Amino acid sequence: RRKFLVTGGNGFIGSHVAKALFDRGEFVRVADLSPSSAFAEPICDETYTGNLCDSHFCERAVKGMDTVLHFAATMGGMGTIHEGNDLTIYPENSTMTFNILAASIRAGVRVFFYASSACVYPEHRQTDPNADVSLEESHVWDGGIPKPQGHYGLEKLTSELLVLQSASKINVRIARFHNVFGPRGAWNNGREKVPAAFLRKALSIALAGKFPAELEIWGNGRQRRSFLFIDDCVKAILKLVESTCDKPVNIGSDRAVAIEELAKIAVQCAGLQAEDVKFCYDSDSKPIGVCSRNSNNVFARETLGWSPSVSLEEGMKQTAEWIREEMKKNL
Amino acid sequence: RRKFLVTGGNGFIGSHVAKALFDRGEFVRVADLSPSSAFAEPICDETYTGNLCDSHFCERAVKGMDTVLHFAATMGGMGTIHEGNDLTIYPENSTMTFNILAASIRAGVRVFFYASSACVYPEHRQTDPNADVSLEESHVWDGGIPKPQGHYGLEKLTSELLVLQSASKINVRIARFHNVFGPRGAWNNGREKVPAAFLRKALSIALAGKFPAELEIWGNGRQRRSFLFIDDCVKAILKLVESTCDKPVNIGSDRAVAIEELAKIAVQCAGLQAEDVKFCYDSDSKPIGVCSRNSNNVFARETLGWSPSVSLEEGMKQTAEWIREEMKKNL
Ligand SMILES: NC(=O)c1ccc[n+]([C@@H]2O[C@H](COP(=O)([O-])OP(=O)(O)OC[C@H]3O[C@@H](n4cnc5c(N)ncnc54)[C@H](O)[C@@H]3O)[C@@H](O)[C@H]2O)c1
Ligand SMILES: NC(=O)c1ccc[n+]([C@@H]2O[C@H](COP(=O)([O-])OP(=O)(O)OC[C@H]3O[C@@H](n4cnc5c(N)ncnc54)[C@H](O)[C@@H]3O)[C@@H](O)[C@H]2O)c1
Ligand SMILES: O=c1ccn([C@@H]2O[C@H](COP(=O)(O)OP(=O)(O)O)[C@@H](O)[C@H]2O)c(=O)[nH]1
Ligand SMILES: O=c1ccn([C@@H]2O[C@H](COP(=O)(O)OP(=O)(O)O)[C@@H](O)[C@H]2O)c(=O)[nH]1
Ligand SMILES: O=c1ccn([C@@H]2O[C@H](COP(=O)(O)OP(=O)(O)O)[C@@H](O)[C@H]2O)c(=O)[nH]1
Ligand SMILES: O=c1ccn([C@@H]2O[C@H](COP(=O)(O)OP(=O)(O)O)[C@@H](O)[C@H]2O)c(=O)[nH]1
Numbered sequence: 199r200r201k202f203l204v205t206g207g208n209g210f211i212g213s214h215v216a217k218a219l220f221d222r223g224e225f226v227r228v229a230d231l232s233p234s235s236a237f238a239e240p241i242c243d244e245t246y247t248g249n250l251c252d253s254h255f256c257e258r259a260v261k262g263m264d265t266v267l268h269f270a271a272t273m274g275g276m277g278t279i280h281e282g283n284d285l286t287i288y289p290e291n292s293t294m295t296f297n298i299l300a301a302s303i304r305a306g307v308r309v310f311f312y313a314s315s316a317c318v319y320p321e322h323r324q325t326d327p328n329a330d331v332s333l334e335e336s337h338v339w340d341g342g343i344p345k346p347q348g349h350y351g352l353e354k355l356t357s358e359l360l361v362l363q364s365a366s367k368i369n370v371r372i373a374r375f376h377n378v379f380g381p382r383g384a385w386n387n388g389r390e391k392v393p394a395a396f397l398r399k400a401l402s403i404a405l406a407g408k409f410p411a412e413l414e415i416w417g418n419g420r421q422r423r424s425f426l427f428i429d430d431c432v433k434a435i436l437k438l439v440e441s442t443c444d445k446p447v448n449i450g451s452d453r454a455v456a457i458e459e460l461a462k463i464a465v466q467c468a469g470l471q472a473e474d475v476k477f478c479y480d481s482d483s484k485p486i487g488v489c490s491r492n493s494n495n496v497f498a499r500e501t502l503g504w505s506p507s508v509s510l511e512e513g514m515k516q517t518a519e520w521i522r523e524e525m526k527k528n529l
Numbered sequence: 530r531r532k533f534l535v536t537g538g539n540g541f542i543g544s545h546v547a548k549a550l551f552d553r554g555e556f557v558r559v560a561d562l563s564p565s566s567a568f569a570e571p572i573c574d575e576t577y578t579g580n581l582c583d584s585h586f587c588e589r590a591v592k593g594m595d596t597v598l599h600f601a602a603t604m605g606g607m608g609t610i611h612e613g614n615d616l617t618i619y620p621e622n623s624t625m626t627f628n629i630l631a632a633s634i635r636a637g638v639r640v641f642f643y644a645s646s647a648c649v650y651p652e653h654r655q656t657d658p659n660a661d662v663s664l665e666e667s668h669v670w671d672g673g674i675p676k677p678q679g680h681y682g683l684e685k686l687t688s689e690l691l692v693l694q695s696a697s698k699i700n701v702r703i704a705r706f707h708n709v710f711g712p713r714g715a716w717n718n719g720r721e722k723v724p725a726a727f728l729r730k731a732l733s734i735a736l737a738g739k740f741p742a743e744l745e746i747w748g749n750g751r752q753r754r755s756f757l758f759i760d761d762c763v764k765a766i767l768k769l770v771e772s773t774c775d776k777p778v779n780i781g782s783d784r785a786v787a788i789e790e791l792a793k794i795a796v797q798c799a800g801l802q803a804e805d806v807k808f809c810y811d812s813d814s815k816p817i818g819v820c821s822r823n824s825n826n827v828f829a830r831e832t833l834g835w836s837p838s839v840s841l842e843e844g845m846k847q848t849a850e851w852i853r854e855e856m857k858k859n860l
Contacts, residue, residue, distance in 0.1 A: 285631045285634070285635070288627065288691070289624070289627050289628075289631075292623070292627075293620070293624075296619065296620050296623075297620075300616045300620075303616070304616070336673060339670065339673050339674060339675070342667060342670050343670060343690070343693060343776075344670070344690070345694075346694075349694060352690060352691065352694050355690070356687035356690060356691070359674070359675070359683060359686070359687060360619070360683065360687070362674060363676075363677075363680060363683050445674075
C-alpha cells in the first residue's frame with residue numbers, strides 16, 4: 199500500500215482523487231481546512247484538519263507519506279479570483295505551496311504533485327474571441343516577461359518555478375488544469391465556475407416554472423473556453439503521478455466552445471426548451487477573464503497517453519443531475 | 530521634500546542610498562531589523578526597527594511615504610546563499626517583498642523600487658569560464674523555463690514578476706545588481722562577498738607580517754565576475770528611481786575579471802608585494818557559484834544614461850582603507 203497525502207482533499211478535484219486512490223486500496227490521508235468533503239461515503243483513511251499556511255501543520259501532514267498531491271488553494275471562478283482579491287490570494291496560496299513542498303523535501307517524500315492552472319498563460323495571447331487559442335505548455339515562456347492572468351495565475355506560475363527548482367530533491371509532477379467541472383464542484387457559494395453557474399441558473403428557472411425567463415451571461419457570450427469533466431481529470435492526474443514527466447502538462451479538454459453555447463447546453467440539461475429562456479448580457483459589472491482559451495493536448499497525449507473521453511454534453515448532464523439533487527435538499 | 534522609505538536601510542547598499550537622499554535634503558525613513566548602520570553620522574530622519582515579514586510593521590513603515598526603496602533581504606556571498614540555506618532564504622525574502630509591496634499599493638505610494646540580482650539569470654548560460662558572458666536583461670526569458678541561480682535567485686525572479694504584475698497600480702523600478710562592493714559592506718561576518726573577503730585575507734597577512742603567507746581562493750581562480758563600486762551603484766539607483774523605466778535593468782560593472790586577478794588587486798591594495806603571498810585553491814569544499822558572469826550595460830546606458838566610472842583598482846583601494854580601519858578597531 200502506497201501512502202498518499204492529498205492536500206485540499208475535501209475540495210472538488212482533491213476529493214475525487216482521494217476517493218479514486220482510496221477505492222484502489224491505497225492509504226490516503228487528507229489535509230484540508232474543511233473537515234469533510236461533498237461525498238457521503240468515506241474517501242480516505244484519515245483526515246487532518248488544519249491550515250497549510252502553518253508550517254507545523256504541514257510537517258505533521260507529510261509525515262510518513264510517499265507521495266504528496268497538493269490541491270489546496272484559495273480558488274474559484276472569475277467571481278472569486280478577480281483583481282479585488284489579488285492581495286489576499288497570492289500570499290495564501292504561495293505560502294501554502296512553499297510550506298508543503300519544503301516539508302515534503304525535509305521528510306523525504308518521493309513524489310510531489312502540484313495543481314497549477316491555465317491562468318499561467320499570458321493574457322495577450324488570449325484576446326481574440328474569434329480565434330481558437332490552443333495553448334501549448336511552452337507558450338508561457340515565448341514572449342519575454344510572462345504576464346499570467348492576475349495574481350492568481352501569477353502565484354501558480356511562481357509556484358511552478360519553485361516546484362521545478364526542487365526537481366533535484368524530489369520527483370515533481372505539475373498539471374495545468376483548464377476549467378474542470380462535475381458533481382461536487384462549487385455551484386452556489388460564489389466560487390463556482392461557469393458550467394455549474396449556468397446549470398444552477400437553468401435549474402432554478404425550471405424549478406420556478408415561469409417562462410420565458412432570463413438567464414444572465416457575463417460578457418457578450420462569445421468568449422471561448424474548454425471544459426474538462428472530473429472523471430477524465432482524475433484519470434489524467436493518476437497517469438501523470440505514475441509517469442516520469444517532470445515538466446508542466448496541460449490537463450484540459452481541447453474542445454473549446456463559446457460561453458453562450460455552454461449556456462444552451464445547460465438549458466437543455468435542465469430539461470428546458472430553448473424558447474423557455476432568454477439570454478441577457480452583463481458586459482459592464484461582471485468579470486469576463488480572457489476572450490479565448492483552449493487546451494493543447496499534444497504533450498499530454500505523447501507523455502501520458504491520455505485524452506479526455508467524456509463529451510461536454512454528457513458531463514453537463516451528470517453535473518445537472520447532481521446539482522438538481524443538491525437543490526432539492528435545500529428546498 | 531519628498532518622502533522616502535528605505536527598507537534594509539541599515540544594510541550595505543541601503544545605507545549608502547539613504548545617506549545620499551538625506552544629504553540631498555529629502556525626508557528619509559529607514560526600516561530595518563537592525564537598529565543602526567555602519568555610518569557614524571546620521572543617514573536618515575527616522576528609523577523604524579522591526580521585521581518586514583510582519584505585515585503590520587510594513588503598514589506602519591510605508592505610511593505617508595511617496596517612494597519606497599526595498600533593499601531588505603537575507604543576503605550574502607556564496608558562503609550564505611548556498612543550497613543549505615535555500616529553504617529559509619526563499620520564504621523570508623519573498624514574504625518581505627510581498628508584504629512591503631502590498632502595503633505600498635494599499636497606502637498609495639507612488640514609486641516602488643525593488644533590489645533584484647544577477648542571480649536571476651539562467652545558470653546554463655554561465656558555465657564556460659573562458660568566455661565573457663555578457664548578460665542582457667532579456668536573457669532570463671530566452672530559453673524556456675528559466676533556471677535562476679539557487680533559491681536566492683529564484684526568489685528574486687518570482688518577486689520581480691510580482692512587482693511587474695503590479696505596474697498598473699504603482700510605478701515600479703527594478704535593478705538587477707551584479708556584485709556591489711565598497712566601504713561598509715559585509716567583510717567579516719560570513720556574509721561578505723569576494724572583494725571584501727580577499728581584502729580581509731590580504732590585510733590580515735599584512736598585519737601578521739609573516740611572508741610568504743597563503744591566501745585561499747575558492748575554486749581554481751579562473752571563474753569570472755564583474756564588480757561595481759558602491760558610489761557608482763548609488764548613482765545608478767537614483768537615476769533609475771527618477772526615470773520612467775519600468776523594466777528590470779542591470780546595475781553592474783561590465784568589466785569582468787578572473788577571481789584570481791581580483792585576488793592580486795587585493796594583495797596590492799593591502800600594501801603587499803606579489804611574492805609575499807602564495808595562492809592556494811579549495812575546489813572541493815567551498816561554494817563556487819557560476820563560472821562566468823558579466824553585466825551587459827547597453828540598456829542601462831540607453832535608458833538611464835549611466836555607466837560606472839570608478840575603476841576596480843580605485844574602488845578596491847577605498848574599500849581596503851575602510852576595512853583596515855575596521856580591523857584596527859577590533860585589535
Ligand atoms: N477546478 C478547476 O477548474 C481548476 C482549474 C485550474 C486549477 N485548479 C486548481 O486545482 C486545485 C483544486 O481546485 P478545486 O477546484 O478542487 O478547488 P476547491 O476550492 O474545491 O478545493 C480547494 C480545497 O483546498 C482547501 N484549502 C484552501 N485553503 C486551505 C488552507 N490554507 N489550508 C488547508 N486547506 C485549504 C479548501 O478547504 C478546499 O477544500 C486548486 O489548486 C486550484 O487552483 C482548479
Ligand atoms: N551587495 C550585492 O552585491 C548585491 C547583489 C545583488 C543583489 N543585492 C540585493 O540588494 C539588496 C541589498 O543588499 P546589501 O548588500 O545591502 O545587503 P545587506 O545584508 O547589507 O542589507 C540587507 C539589510 O536588510 C535587513 N533585513 C534583512 N531581513 C530583514 C527583515 N526581515 N526585516 C527588516 N530588515 C531586514 C538587514 O538587517 C540588512 O540591514 C538585497 O536585496 C540584496 O539581495 C545585493
Ligand atoms: O455565472 C457566470 C460565471 C462566469 N461567466 C463567464 O464564463 C467565463 C468563464 O468563467 P469562469 O469563472 O468559469 O473561469 P475562467 O475560465 O474565466 O477562469 C468568463 O468569461 C465569465 O465571465 C458567466 O458568463 N456567468
Ligand atoms: O513519480 C514517480 C517516481 C518514481 N516512481 C517509481 O519509484 C521508483 C524509484 O523512485 P525514486 O524515488 O528512486 O525516483 P528516481 O530517483 O529514480 O527518479 C521507480 O520504480 C519509479 O517507477 C513512481 O512510481 N512515480
Ligand atoms: O572568500 C572567498 C569568497 C568567494 N570566493 C569566490 O568568489 C566568487 C564570487 O563569490 P561571491 O560570494 O562574491 O558571490 P557570487 O558572485 O558568486 O554571487 C565565487 O566563485 C566564490 O567561490 C572566493 O574565492 N573566496
Ligand atoms: O518614478 C517616478 C514616477 C513619476 N515621477 C514623477 O511623478 C509625476 C507623476 O507621477 P504619477 O504617479 O502620476 O505617475 P504616472 O501615473 O504619470 O506614471 C511626474 O512628474 C513624474 O515625472 C517620478 O519622479 N518618479
